[in-house]
Amino acid sequence: MKLQVINSPFNEEQVKLLNELLPKLTIEQKIWLNGYLSAPQETLEALVEDALPAVEPITKTMTILYGSQTGNSQGLAEKYASALKAQNVDVTISSLGKFKATNLKKITNLLLIVSTHGEGDPPDQAIQFYEFLHSKRAPKLEHLHYSVLALGDSSYEFFCKTGKDFDEQFAKLGAKRIVPRTDCDVDYDDAAAQWFLAVEKEFLQLTTAVTATQTKENQGLGDSTYSRKNPFYAEVLENINLNGRGSNKETRHLELSIEGANFHFEPGDSIGIQPENDEQLVSALLTALEFNPETEVTVLDEAITIKQALQKKLEITVLSKPLLEKVSAYTKHPEFLKLLEEPNAWKDYAEGRDLLDVVEDFAPFTWSAQQFVEMLRKIPARLYSIASSQKANSEEVHLTISKVSYETNGRQRLGVCSGSISERIQPGDTLPIYVHKNPNFRLPENEDTPIIMIGAGTGVAPYRAFLEEREELGIEGKAWLIFGDQHFVTDFLYQTDWQRWLASGTLSQMHVAFSRDTEKKVYVQHKLQEHAASFYEWLQQGAVIYVCGDKKSMAADVDATIHQIIEQQGQKTPEEAKSFVKELKQQKRYQRDVY
Template sequence: MPTQVNLIPEDAPFEEGQREWLNGLLSALAGWEGSLGGAAQDSGEAKESFPWHDPALEMDERMALAEGKPYERQLMAAMAQLDCGQCGYLCKTYAEAIAFEGEALNRCVPGGKETERTLKELGAAHQAANAGPAAEEPAEKPAAKPKKAAPLGSRDNPYMARLKSSTPLNAEGSTKDTRHVVIDLGDSGIEYEAGDSMGIYPENDPRTVDAILADLEVSGGEMVTTAAGESKRLRQALLKDLDVTKPSDEAIALLAEHAGDADEAEDLRMLSGQGAAEGQTLLELLRVYPSARPPLQALVDALGPLQPRLYSIASSSKRYPTEIHTTVAVVKTAVYGRGYKGVASTFLAKRLSLHGEVPIYIQRSEEFRVHADPDHPAIMIGPGTGIAPFMAFLQEREARGDAGRNWLFFGNPESAKDHIYRRELEAWRKQGLLSRLTLAFSRDQEEKVYVQTRMLEQAREFWVWLQAGAVIYICGDASRMANDVDHALHRIVAEQGGFDAAGATRYVERLTAERRYLRDVY
């Protein structure tokens, strides 16, 4: 057992539980062994601190924090997510794979253009700084070790699962189109845990691909070689291997190089320097710049890979051992007058036919898990599709027979149209699995109300749960919601706990260190 130094006298005007908690806090802040109390999952060695690894920070803030750090840490700072896993790594291990193993720089999907550009700049600067006389090649290279076969259902060996159902969750008239998607694992034997994500390899919209082929004035039957070294027909490569919705800077530069019109070439050169705008697809570029027609293989080489997408799993394997459930928001929007559809969301929820096949894999979570202690209180904050993992958590706790209390914060635009999973949540509340269900429908009243608003309204009760050892889980948008919830948490700690700003920050940092503040954000 860790040693706790008792600094609060026994005759101090505190109850026993309060005195114990204060002793734990003061011990922790002074650097002694001890804790804030509650449900710490692990008492292992302290982790290296990565203050730049926070998607709530702007790129320049993250890079400033990593200034002077080793190359791999600067790469990590450029990555925008808290270990979303979409690249097949954690941010730290992906950065190290780039720095030490020559991994490609273009696998950080959620970071978007800003991250892609910053990673390239860091790579170029590192290469220039380390340029020197070429090392002499050894007379004979050692034979490469054969790669161990990846297990079925992993990123490098996806399983061809089947779509069992795609059920709309929003009522008619909603501005959203959210689906409960069920994937059948059959007899694959693939296992998952609550907190894991499902990765899918989507396909581009066939109509978009056919339009690209028409504008290139080719049939699609031409043979090309993909980055993986596979020989494929062009149409198949465009469907399954290449990102045509977000053309790379290299692809735009290639269009500029082969533009027959001087003005078009100049425009494309400028665009390659700043990157395609949001929603500006390869098809649009081909139509706006009709003289830009590069060789097909060169275009294939320049386009970025069609990356897999991750979806939080919304089911417990204890209830659904041969199925994976997830919650998909179908992305369909207009960006500066450009119609844009999410590649993966429309493929999974709308284009994939019933019983159609989709390559899937399990992205394991390192820490975003239901606590091992069945008695721990859990506060789950997940607006919109952020509710998905908490459907899994609640199913898991129900199946395990956990006695710990559960408090769910959920929000969406309108209660009448967007109260997804209403039936399940109300049933859990009636039976007592959900001790508290706090809802925030932003457009039900004139003043916008969000989950962080509800947190502040119930700050006293929130603080009581924290003192009782509650673990806080957050899932959803990193740049806005998670940042706003984090600010609300600091405010609750400061006001209810009587801390100044620095003290509240230390308290929240301690929650994170004890794995009592866990985020699955994207």
């Protein structure tokens, strides 16, 4: 039936609207509308008045993901998305290749339409999502309602295997099925249509209570109960060497699960790791001390074996003057006493050495096991800049850690934390961690403010967090990265990340300095000087400068270069340049995270 304008009490616009509405009404809706319009005028007005407060905005949402090798899954996904939109459902549709897997935590309803490729393999575009969902990084999904439509070919042994795998894994992660999975053969139209009708019926009966409850729970989360004294044991998800073969360095990219920690952090913050001493070093020290590893001592009001104390509680790798002065009470060795008598002699000896060297070089000593441990301080936590955005990776935190390794006095030495992470920590292991806030290294509140990020080696870690955060927020303001390391081929940390952000506009420009690729060593400060005019122009536009890395060399050289550029480009005296830089710091436009 189509309403005509001729002899109609409706104008053309009203006729158009009615003709759009009427074909979409069910029989029940038409009957109800007929009765409604037949009511007396007073009743109509009362009904409208009573009905108005009950009108609420549609809050049902659905995400439809597809994994397609030949296009069948995509075609069905688009068809079903249109059908749901026609029923006032807010639908998001995406291929598995473009959907960020970590966003599963943000959605409540999901339809997955996926084919199986070859002998049971996921389609190419679905491989990364498939691997993520089946990894230890996959989040708990108790909040999620889902259903899977699996496409396949029964002539293959592993018929619809990809869809079956997804369905089982979602259930294992706590998600609830809207309707059971349907497995479709090559002639899939009827089976797929029946699946969608069942989904449609069940889904439209669901209330938004689950979503509202979940949102309320997320918003009501308080601060984490974990701290430096009570660390969270985070599972290691990934531990990857970022340097290429032949590099002089070993830089580890560490991904940790923080699910359940209730951590809250921002780009610029750090993670503290409470490390343990190397078991082999502890054994060698106990042998040199001639102590029984099972001897009981009291450390921090806790009775434990001396082996446990030296491995898990006390610092044994750093020599300080106060420690050496305590040691002197237990020896009369003339050479040891000279270390404290002669100016700076103790510094020369302590450089690169540890307690094992002291015990081996200056025995005998008169201490007992308890006296020995009472001289030592607790192992301090190691802080590492966070290299990821919590907005982009809500249940993970990423770190960039350079392995400390050197040889002194004929013995190979490793950093307490970095050595353990590079040589002993594997995916599945746990690390005790906590969040260390750094309010003095923050992205500007105004997202239009230009930022200049300067760093070498692991000093780029917070900038990866900065740009991941800006990408997640859709910010494409002016952002300039100046990065340095030894060799382009082996030491270009996170190269693909920077290139992706350059292509998307999240990062507007980048300059690199690889110091060992040319006869004359080129560092980040040289790149800064090379682009002095642009640097000063950005400052005039209100840019914020960030410097992260080694305090004594890189950061000091960069600071001197910044002063020089301001003198030269701003035609200022050295005193005026110092005043200018001081003002930048006061305005939080010159922020440093140096160590």
